[in-house]
Amino acid sequence: MIIAIVAVDRRGAIGKGGKLPWHYSADMKFFRETTTGNACVMGYNTWLTLKKPLKDRLNIVLSRQSQIEPQDFLVVLRELNSVLSLKDYLRCDLFVMGGEQVYRAFLPHIDKWIVTEVPLTVEGADAFVPGNYLEGFRETKTQQLDEGLTVRFYERTAA
């Protein structure tokens, strides 16, 4: 299963100046618990926001040009199709964890979205989820987190 996981503000913003424009520990915990034991694919810009690979997960970084130092739990791939090929050999879910370019590239391949709604409107945001990202998906459940956050789960509807 390919599952995209994202936190969005009221206008679909996800980033500002190369960073997350908020810090909610409840969402960090939810993200960690949801993705642990699985594979996570991210773009190079999102990789730069991490100090090291996410623990207890296979970290896949998409980059056409960067030279990332080889390290445990890290695979660097140059094309989306290489990620899809690798996925066939994984016995776990693949979480698409951003940023904007990577959500956009994976959109046709995503089976489920997990969306944390952040009760903010970030001024000057420069990264967003694709405008149509929930087209063809239906909401299946919601979950309340601490700090006033709501998580909504969506599944692709049958074509």
Ligand SMILES: NC(=O)c1ccc[n+]([C@@H]2O[C@H](COP(=O)([O-])OP(=O)(O)OC[C@H]3O[C@@H](n4cnc5c(N)ncnc54)[C@H](OP(=O)(O)O)[C@@H]3O)[C@@H](O)[C@H]2O)c1
């Ligand atoms: N709110 C959230 O849930 C959330 C989650 C994640 C990230 N973010 C935010 O999103 C922002 C970053 O998003 P972004 O769009 O600038 O960057 P990004 O998607 O993280 O990374 C973009 C880079 O990834 C590589 N890449 C992307 N698509 C590729 C493809 N199809 N094939 C090969 N390489 C590919 C390229 O790297 P090279 O240039 O090296 O080739 C590209 O420059 C940050 O502000 C971050 O904090 C928010």
